[in-house]
Amino acid sequence: MYESDVPSCYEGYEESSQIENCLSEAERAFHTGLYAAFGALYDEGHSWSYGWYYRTMGWALLIEIVGPPASLYGLVWPTASTLAWVWRGSKARSPTRL
Numbered sequence: 001m002y003e004s005d006v007p008s009c010y011e012g013y014e015e016s017s018q019i020e021n022c023l024s025e026a027e028r029a030f031h032t033g034l035y036a037a038f039g040a041l042y043d044e045g046h047s048w049s050y051g052w053y054y055r056t057m058g059w060a061l062l063i064e065i066v067g068p069p070a071s072l073y074g075l076v077w078p079t080a081s082t083l084a085w086v087w088r089g090s091k092a093r094s095p096t097r098l
Contacts, residue, residue: 005029 009022054061 005026006023009019009026013019013022
């Protein structure tokens, strides 16, 4: 990853201060192994564990497990009910003419 970050630092930034910041960040990430997006917590001295993961990322896991079925149920049930109501209404006999 470090080898791909260095060229992108030179391509992505024009000012030398921005390039230096990018290179130092890439080097820091390379030496600490922080490509997993949990860098801030690792920097504070936390190590990875299942308990740590569920305490910090448990809400996202809950949303990913509960959210899609709940939203599908919330969309499918009213749509199916409305379609059934319309379908039953269209099956009714038309009134007879006098």
